[in-house]
Amino acid sequence: MTETTCSCGAVALSLSGPPILAAECHCSSCRAAAERLGAAIAEPNGGTRFVIQRKDRAKLVRGAEHLASFRLTPQASTQRIVATCCNSPMxxxxxxxxxxxxxxxRWSDGAAPRPALRTMTRDAPDRLPDDLPNASTQSAGFMARLLWAWICMGFRNPPVADVRRVLDV
Incomplete structure (x- = not known):
């Protein structure tokens, strides 16, 4: 069991089981969100590191009252969940x-799993090092891991937190 927290510790997410994948995303949306949120989530090369976890293995254990949703545009199909107590993207x-x-x-002391690959590198403004595979889009392996996780979940999509507040950045 792993617990990730916002910077001040008021919000915590408990994770069980291994992650689906750890990756570094270079899409224009992730870079724009990091800039607009003003948070230290971007890597020195401009990418954003994520640990991808099944929803049925993630449980909000405290701080729901501090959570807000941020979307780059009102039509965006993705939302970034932010802990408003300390402006930490979660x-x-x-x-x-x-x-x-x-x-x-969100992992303390750099304890997050190391990325296995970079994705969406076609959007990166600069050449990236070759220390990891650099996929120009989501690779077949990336998509296969997501599909396998969904199969293992019985094709369910459970909620993690009911976030109704909207963050206007």
Whole structure:
């Protein structure tokens, strides 16, 4: 069991079981969100590190009252969940998705799993090092892991937190 928290500790998410995947995303949306949220979630190379976890293995244990949803546009199918107590982005959730992309910054002392790959590198403004596989979009392996997790979940999409507040950034 792992617990991730916001910067001040008022919000905590408990995680059980292994993650689906740890990755670094370079899409323009992740880079724009990091800039607009003004939080230390971007890597020095501009990417955003995530640990992708099945929703049925994530449980909000405290701080629901501090959570707010942030969308880049009102029509965006993704929402970033932010702890308003300390302005900490907690996770990204795709509409209809069975997983959470939890910001690696939520692990204390850099204890988040190391990324296995970079994704959406076609959106990266600069050349990236070759220390990890650099997929220009979501790779077949990336999508296969998401599909396998969904199969293992019985094709369910459980809620993690009921976030009704909207963050206007």
């Amino acid at each position: 996770w990204l959730e795709f509409k209809g998705g069975h997983w959470l992309s939890i910001y690696a910054a």
